Structure formats: C-alpha cells, structure tokens
Amino acid sequence: MKSGDRLNQIEPLIAEISKRLDEMDERLDKITGLLGGIVEKLDEVAEKLDQRTDRTVGKMDTNSEIKRRLIENEKSRQELKSISNFLKNKN
Incomplete structure (x- = not known):
C-alpha cells in the first residue's frame, strides 16, 4: 500500500x-449549562436553609x-417568699 493510499x-x-x-463539545456545553443552572438552584436552596437556620x-x-x-x-420569687x-415568723 502506498503512502498516498494510506493518506486517503x-x-x-x-x-x-x-x-x-x-458534537461532543456541543453536548458538553449543554451539560455545563444545565449543571450551572443546578448549581444556581442549589445556592438558592442553601441560602434559604441558612436563613431558616439563622431564624431557628x-x-x-x-x-x-x-x-x-x-x-x-x-x-427571686422563692427568695421573696423566704423573706x-x-x-411573718418574727412578728
């Protein structure tokens, strides 16, 4: 086999x-976008949990x-009662 045939x-x-x-790069871009959205939602949830924890x-x-x-x-009530x-006992 000639090198021209191999090249062909x-x-x-x-x-x-x-x-x-x-195609894989496009799919990875879509996945990255989806994961970015998930991370944003998780950040929102974490912030809400922090707020609830702070209130608690x-x-x-x-x-x-x-x-x-x-x-x-x-x-104080017990001390006043004792006094x-x-x-009363003194009188």
Missing part, C-alpha cells in the same frame, strides 16, 4: 473524528433567654 484512508477518519469531537437559632437564643429569665424570676416567711 486516514483523512476521512480524521474528518469523522473531528465531527464527533465537535435566633428563636433558640430567645427561648434560652426566656428560660434563663424564668429561672431567675423563680429564684416574707421570715418576717
């Missing part, structure tokens, strides 16, 4: 490979503060 056989193969690579933590902080105040109030009982 290889050129169509190279052209076919080039065509397929171009805020509520937990508020609940903790309320519990702390209730405990303090109960202690009142002491004063």
